[in-house]
Amino acid sequence: MAFRQIIGHRTALELAARALVRGSLPPSLLFAGPEGVGKGLVAQGIAQAMNCLNPRMGSGSDTIAIDGCGICSVCSRIDRGVFPDFIVVKPTETGSKNIESKTGSIKIDQLRPVFDQAAYRPFEARRRVVVIDQAEMMAAPAQSAFLKNLEEPPTSTQFILVTSRPDMLLVTVRSRCPQLRFGFLTVDEIVDVLCRNEGLEEKVSRAAAATSGGSVGRALKIATGEFSTSRDAALEFLDVISSARDVRAKISGAKAFVVAKGKRRTPAADREELRLRLESMSALLRDIEAVTAGASIPLVNADVSGKIRKIAKEFSGVRSRLGFSIVHQAIDAVDRNGSPKVVADWVASRL
Known part of the structure; x- marks a missing residue:
């Protein structure tokens, strides 16, 4: 999702875009904030802005310095999760390497092939982007292995750790990843997301947003009956x-x-x-x-x-x-x- 399509988090988007234009984006970032507020979407937006074939440059009143076009082959494949140089690692069920789970863990066996791949040039992208979703679920050996990669980061790979519990990460991991803080969304912002992206009625969306605690993910569960x-x-x-x-x-x-x-x-x-x-x-x-x-x-x-x-x-x-x-x-x-x-x-x- 392009930066301009993301609702909320304006400060984080502007900071990331400016760093991209200046070439000063740190090789590893830590996105910390509540669950279900869009941290992963911002990571996706960075991947698009970094590798878009026709990037949009900010001008005039536009405070977003650079953005993906959202329609080129790279942007569209990143949106669909099929771009080879945009890798998202998520927790899996205990005993399984393939079944994604919000309650499992990220094991070292999941990260080894990612680290091996990061040592080489990207297949297509100018810069490969690796997102560790629910990074707090990395097992201790996985965090230790990740730390070694942070000490000598590959020049062609951008790491982004996404977490709602940064305190569960090793202090040494946190110290090597500049942190970008994300806050809760407002009720109006959540209503906008549910109506625009999920096609829900405003009345249903507003009722869900009011009890969601500022989380779109939670509001969607409420609105859909979960x-x-x-x-x-x-x-x-x-x-x-x-x-x-x-x-x-x-x-x-x-x-x-x-x-x-x-x-x-x-x-x-x-x-x-x-x-x-x-x-x-x-x-x-x-x-x-x-x-x-x-x-x-x-x-x-x-x-x-x-x-x-x-x-x-x-x-x-x-x-x-x-x-x-x-x-x-x-x-x-x-x-x-x-x-x-x-x-x-x-x-x-x-x-």
Whole structure:
């Protein structure tokens, strides 16, 4: 995707474009920021601007110094993921070299052929671009191997590490990769992405964006219904907590809130699902607070307003505001690889 087609992150785009024009782009970069905000798209935009057959140069009021045309054979193949000199490495399921997964790992066996290829000139491109997606999922041996390549970077290859958890990378890896920070998108920016790129209705997009926490990826899950099971679980958990008379009853409700492990589930998958459920709970608590305060604002979860009003009868405004803080502390704990059961029990005991 060309820079001009990317919504948000204007500062990051301008910095990258200026560095490309000046020839000062570092050989390795670290894109750090929340999940689902478009870091990978910016990496793709760099690959296009760097190798486009007919690059667009900025002029006048255009603050993007250089951009891919988006239509030449190089740009179109990068968009489709079939350009030989644009390589994206992603985590794979444990025990598999081919099945991509958001909960697997990046193993050294995946990186060795990439490093071997990086030692030679690109097939077609002026400069090869290698993107390590979810770089925090690199196993320790993979990070060590990557570090060796950073110490003597190949002149014809650009490395870009994309991560939402830079703290999980080796300090030595982080120190050799200048960091470009990405923030959350605004509600309007997310609505624009969902309407323009996904063809969703504005009403659906806006409702999803309001509960997405600034992440397009999360908003898309909400808009397409993948979030509904998480919200149902959060609603049931709040219902149990609101009517429970002691801590034991609350913690009993937490058992159903934590995803049961299946044969193909991993701890990372359980944490991701719990995170989605906690985010759903956060949005529900906002609505509960609005009801307890008697506010006339529309509810984000208006389709379950009856259940929300029932739970709100047991919640004071102070309790819902405290609950909002507790849930966000729990999300932070999940992001730090906390045990789903321990986190859910803690939430139950505090609410």
